[in-house]
Amino acid sequence: RIEGRPGASMPSLDLVKLKSELTAKYGHDIRDVDVISAALYPKVFEEYMKAVEDYGNVSIIPTCYFISKP
16 A cells, blocks of 8 residues: 555656767757656667667657558
């Protein structure tokens, strides 16, 4: 049983510091949504950034081309 707010016992997170660390690590503009993603899902965010590095921004490709076979 959880007493009180579940996150109350967690240490605070400095989002400004995290944003500067991510900018230093990935070397380009990091959006606020990227900072939140990295805070909530650090491993998934690293995998995502690796994919962006390898393949570029695939979000502009229409879904039907992205998921269909060549």
